[in-house]
Amino acid sequence: MHELLGQLFQVGFFAALIRIATPLIFATLGELFAERAGILNLGIEGIMMLAAMTGFSTAYFSGSLWLGVAAAMATGVLAGLLMGFLTVSLGLSQHVSGIGVTLLCSGLSFYFYRLIFGQPSSIPKITAFKPLPIPGLSAIPVIGPVLFDHFSLVYLAFALVPLAAWILRATPWGLNLRTVGENPHAAFTAGVSVIRVRYQALMLSGALMGIAGAFLSMAQYNAYTFGVISGRGWVCIALVVFGQWNPWKSAAGALLFAFIDALQLRLQASSFNLPYQVFLMMPFVLTIVGMALVSRNAKAPAALLTPFRKEER
Amino acid sequence: MIGLRIESREQTPLWLNVTLPLMAVAATLILCSGLILLAGANVFTAYEKLFLSALSTRFNLVETAVKATPLIFTGLAVAVAFKARFWNIGAEGQLLAGAMAAAFVGARESLPAWSLCPGMILAGIAAGALWAMIPAVLKTRFKVDDVVTSLLLNFIIFYGMMALLDGPWKDPLSGYPDSPDIRMDAEFPILLRATRLHLGVLLAAIASFGTWLLMRRTTVGFAIQAVGENPVAARYAGFSVNGVILATAAVSGALAGLAGVGEVAGLHFQVMAGLSPGYGYTGIVIAMLARLNPLGVVPAAFFFAVIITGAEAMSRATGVPVFLADVIQGTALIAMLVALLFTRYRIRIRRFSHA
Numbered sequence: 001m002h003e004l005l006g007q008l009f010q011v012g013f014f015a016a017l018i019r020i021a022t023p024l025i026f027a028t029l030g031e032l033f034a035e036r037a038g039i040l041n042l043g044i045e046g047i048m049m050l051a052a053m054t055g056f057s058t059a060y061f062s063g064s065l066w067l068g069v070a071a072a073m074a075t076g077v078l079a080g081l082l083m084g085f086l087t088v089s090l091g092l093s094q095h096v097s098g099i100g101v102t103l104l105c106s107g108l109s110f111y112f113y114r115l116i117f118g119q120p121s122s123i124p125k126i127t128a129f130k131p132l133p134i135p136g137l138s139a140i141p142v143i144g145p146v147l148f149d150h151f152s153l154v155y156l157a158f159a160l161v162p163l164a165a166w167i168l169r170a171t172p173w174g175l176n177l178r179t180v181g182e183n184p185h186a187a188f189t190a191g192v193s194v195i196r197v198r199y200q201a202l203m204l205s206g207a208l209m210g211i212a213g214a215f216l217s218m219a220q221y222n223a224y225t226f227g228v229i230s231g232r233g234w235v236c237i238a239l240v241v242f243g244q245w246n247p248w249k250s251a252a253g254a255l256l257f258a259f260i261d262a263l264q265l266r267l268q269a270s271s272f273n274l275p276y277q278v279f280l281m282m283p284f285v286l287t288i289v290g291m292a293l294v295s296r297n298a299k300a301p302a303a304l305l306t307p308f309r310k311e312e313r
Numbered sequence: 314m315i316g317l318r319i320e321s322r323e324q325t326p327l328w329l330n331v332t333l334p335l336m337a338v339a340a341t342l343i344l345c346s347g348l349i350l351l352a353g354a355n356v357f358t359a360y361e362k363l364f365l366s367a368l369s370t371r372f373n374l375v376e377t378a379v380k381a382t383p384l385i386f387t388g389l390a391v392a393v394a395f396k397a398r399f400w401n402i403g404a405e406g407q408l409l410a411g412a413m414a415a416a417f418v419g420a421r422e423s424l425p426a427w428s429l430c431p432g433m434i435l436a437g438i439a440a441g442a443l444w445a446m447i448p449a450v451l452k453t454r455f456k457v458d459d460v461v462t463s464l465l466l467n468f469i470i471f472y473g474m475m476a477l478l479d480g481p482w483k484d485p486l487s488g489y490p491d492s493p494d495i496r497m498d499a500e501f502p503i504l505l506r507a508t509r510l511h512l513g514v515l516l517a518a519i520a521s522f523g524t525w526l527l528m529r530r531t532t533v534g535f536a537i538q539a540v541g542e543n544p545v546a547a548r549y550a551g552f553s554v555n556g557v558i559l560a561t562a563a564v565s566g567a568l569a570g571l572a573g574v575g576e577v578a579g580l581h582f583q584v585m586a587g588l589s590p591g592y593g594y595t596g597i598v599i600a601m602l603a604r605l606n607p608l609g610v611v612p613a614a615f616f617f618a619v620i621i622t623g624a625e626a627m628s629r630a631t632g633v634p635v636f637l638a639d640v641i642q643g644t645a646l647i648a649m650l651v652a653l654l655f656t657r658y659r660i661r662i663r664r665f666s667h668a
Contacts, residue, residue, distance in 0.1 A: 042460065046643075092650050095400050095460060099597055100650060104643030107636060114634035115352055231468045238461050277476035284469045288451070288462055295457040 013262055014146040018154060019220065021251075021258035023048075023212040025157040027236040028243070028250045029164050030076075030208030035240055036168065037201035038181040038303040042098020043083050045233030046105030047206055048213035051075040053109040055214030056224040057116055059126050068126075069153070069214045076210025079105055080202035088198045091307030102233075113224060128222035129153065151219045153211065160208075164247040177201055181301035184308040194308045209233070231284065238287045242294055245301060253290070260286055325656040333655060334602045334613070337648040344644055345637060354631040363637070366626035367619040375508040379580065381611075381618035383408065383589070385517040386572030387596025388603065388610040389524050390441075394565040396528065396605050397541040399558050403448060403463030404569040405593025406470040407441040409584075411570025413474060414440035415577040416584040419495030426498035430512075433499060433578050434571070441570015442563040444470065449562030453555040467593065475586060484583070492584040501579040513575025517611075520568060524607035527564070537561050569593065595621075598646045604653075617642065 027048060034041040041047075051072035059068030079101060086097040117124050129151040137148040168174040176197050179187040184194045216232075217224045235257060243250025264279035346356040367377045387404040394401035401407075414436035419429055447466060451457040478490040486493070501512035528534035539547040540557045548554055576588055595617055602616075603609030624638035 086647065086650065090651065090654060092654070096597075096601065096646070096650055099402065099594075100643055100646040102643075103594065103598070103646055104640065107639030107641075107643045110636035111348060111634050111640050114636055231465070234461060234464045234468075237458075238465065241458060241461070275476040275479040277472040277479060281469050281472035281476070284465045284472070288457075288465055288469075291457045291461065292451055292455045295451075295455050298456070 011142055011145050013266060015149070016265070017255070017258045017262040018146065018150060020261050021254045022151075022154045022157045023215040023220065024232065024236055024239065024254035024257060025161065025251050026215065027209045027212035027233060028239045028254050029160055029247060030205040030212070031236050031240045032164070032243075032245060032247060032250055033177070033201045033208070034080075034205035035304055036181045036245060036301055037177050037198045038184065038301055038306065038308075039083070039087055039198055039202060039205075040094045040098060040237075040305055041080075041083060041202065041205050041209075042095060042237070043079055043101030043105065043206075044098075044209055044236060045229060045231070046102030046109075047076050047079045047209040048216070048229045048233045050079065050105040050109040051210035051213030052217035052228045053113050053213075053224050055210070056126065056217040057113070059218055060124060065126075065129055065218055068218055069211060072210040072214035073207040074210070076206030076208070076213075077203045078206070079209075080204075080206025081199070083206070084199040084202040087307065088195055088202070091309060094305050110226060123223045123225070125223045126218065129219040151215075153215050153219055156211075157215075158251075161247050161251040168247065173197075173200075178301075180308075181303055184303050184306075188308075198308070212236075235283070235287055238291050241298055241300075242287075242290050244294065244298055256290075257283055257287065320659060320661055321657060322659050329656060330604060330606075330609075333604070333652045334609075334649060337602065337645060337652040338616070340648045340652075341641055341644045344648075345641055348637060348640060349631075349633050352631075352633045354633045359627050359631045359633050359637075362627035362630045363623040364619060365623075367622040372508065373622070375505060375510050377615065377618045377622050378514055379509050379511070380622050381614045382514050382517045382575050382579070383572040383592045384595055384599055384614035384617055385521060385610055386568050386575065387592050388599030388614050389520055389596075389607055390565045390569035390572070390593075391596045391600035392603060392605040392607055392610055393524060393528070393537065393568065394561055395541075395600060397537045397558060397561040399449065399452070399541075399561045399565070400460045401445060401448065401463050401562065401565050402460055402597065403445060403466050403593070404565070404572070404596045405589060405591065406463070406467035407444045407566045407569035408573040408576075408589050408593055409467075409470050409474055410440040410444035410566075410573065411437035412573030412577045412584050412588055413477075413492075414570070415574040416492045416495060419499035419578060419582075420493050422496070426496075429496060429499035430501065430578065433495075434516075434574055437570040437574030437577075438567040439570070441566040441568070441573065443566070445562040445566025445569070446559065449559050453558055474584065478584065478586070482584075490586065494582045495577065499578060500582060501575070509580065511575070511579030513571075513579040516571065516575065520571060521607050521611050524564075524568065524610075528607060533560060533564075537564075569596070572596075590621075595642055598642045598649075601646055601649050 027044060031041055031044055054075040055068040055072030058071035059065050083101050086092045087094045131149050132152045134148040138144040176192045180194050180197045188194050216228050239250050239253040242253040260283045264282045268276040268279045349356045349359045367373055390404045415433040418432045418436045448459045448462040451462050452459045478492060482492050484491045484493045504510045536552045536557045539550060539552060540554050544554045572592060577584060599610055599613040599617055602613040620638050620641055624635045627633055628635040
């Protein structure tokens with residue numbers, strides 16, 4: 001047993017944990033911004049899927065990974081605008097709109113991937129992002145390889161957590177966003193355009209989900225597959241609830257999920273005589289358990305799921 | 314001068330129930346024709362293949378009805394759940410639960426032959442209902458969001474099923490990750506000779522009518538609608554809101570479970586990875602297009618069965634990717650949601666006089 005633990009918790013394990021957490025942090029923060037503005041963005045799974053495809057394809061043809069990331073973000077922004085049109089402008093059900101956006105975006109990602117690449121005998125691949133060791137820091141034993149020898153997007157994700165917390169807490173836009181999510185009529189009375197702030201939140205939300213998708217197809221893997229997201233978007237919605245709509249706690253939730261995911265990957269490779277799918281199942285089961293533990297006391301933004309109409313009070 | 318004014322409606326005229334889905338479908342096809350053009354194909358040829366190949370011969374028509382069967386069940390499952398605003402996105406997983414239960418019962422050598430078909434149906438109903446109870450209990454007891462849990466449970470049961478199929482449940486004869494075949498006596502009878510039209514197709518039609526009766530003529534149905542429309546008022550009217558949500562989940566899950574039973578007992582005779590190519594998710598689109606009316610689910614399911622079957626033929630003939638079917642589903646859901654605005658508002662054309 002001791003030997004097994006030693007095998008599990010090596011430097012490589014923790015480095016993998018950080019890498020697995022990265023797309024979850026991007027997408028969770030994206031979902032968090034939307035929800036703090038009062039919109040449940042169930043388009044997340046599809047947006048990540050479509051962005052993973054557009055990002056990958058752009059990188060494949062342009063040879064520029066960063067152009068790919070930009071394309072993925074643009075994809076997310078467009079999907080965010082669509083979500084905004086449905087739920088903000090038209091005031092339609094956020095649940096059904098989000099599922100519609102997910103179905104549409106995942107359909108589009110399959111369709112365009114097949115249109116662009118056909119059915120080749122070998123999967124098209126790109127040269128994925130290379131780790132960018134931080135000079136000096138990456139040489140520290142243990143901590144260096146775990147924290148400071150990663151893709152540049154990994155550092156960006158971790159830098160975004162305090163940034164998101166600061167934006168929400170201290171900037172005027174963050175204050176407007178929170179008011180719009182808690183009490184849109186008060187925000188309106190104070191002269192804030194509820195519609196505009198919600199659109200902005202959804203565009204930001206989509207952009208972050210886009211980076212998350214791009215990370216999966218361009219850094220974590222070097223190809224796009226139909227199973228590239230496989231439920232990670234839905235997990236991020238759970239992480240926002242688990243993190244009580246707080247960027248720090250949600251990111252901590254993402255790390256916890258990544259820990260379990262990294263653990264199951266190691267266990268799959270270990271000598272346990274169990275089908276590997278049992279381990280694949282584990283993070284999802286624990287996500288539900290985690291949600292059950294916190295949801296009773298969770299305090300969602302008060303105006304979440306309610307469309308805003310000026311004339312109705 | 315002519316101006317457009319949007320005003321809210323008091324009542325929804327009856328003709329809208331039929332025209333709205335048609336409008337939504339028309340809008341969807343117009344929007345998706347852009348994708349066909351991008352693929353360099355002729356829009357009319359592509360749509361002709363998409364729609365007519367599934368209806369062209371008697372054989373294809375029967376195949377389309379067989380394809381529509383699981384979609385009717387999942388469409389009904391979603392329609393019942395959404396009526397109560399219980400957001401069951403888990404029909405996919407409940408279908409698998411029903412399929413596994415059916416495949417397990419259908420392969421029992423110890424059971425008398427006569428009991429196999431009814432046993433599979435009952436087991437499938439129970440398994441689907443139980444799996445749907447998980448998000449319902451989590452929602453009512455722990456206030457956990459039903460959308461997320463019912464979605465995550467789809468992944469859990471899929472991986473669980475694959476673990477079984479890769480492990481103790483693997484068919485020793487084939488060596489593939491498939492379950493052993495059910496017994497011959499357990500197979501649903503074929504209703505039309507030399508076709509695959511099985512008992513499940515009839516069961517789906519009966520289920521549609523039964524669900525309609527349940528929703529329109531019974532207290533349970535009334536309670537489901539009352540909770541969906543206004544939980545507070547429903548509570549004052551004496552309904553236990555949590556109890557109604559649990560009952561809704563059970564009915565919804567049972568219907569989705571039957572989709573799995575039909576696929577196992579009537580079509581595949583075993584459980585395998587590709588058992589459901591997303592029937593549970595298509596059920597959401599179908600239920601919305603049917604405006605959550607159980608009778609409307611049948612034509613809506615048939616429509617998507619045509620598209621799913623026709624997409625292969627269209628792809629072979631024109632080179633348009635088969636995934637156009639998926640895009641159509643997503644677009645149709647969004648278009649229908651937008652079209653539903655016309656039930657609440659109307660556009661009035663007014664003439665202004667220059668007085």
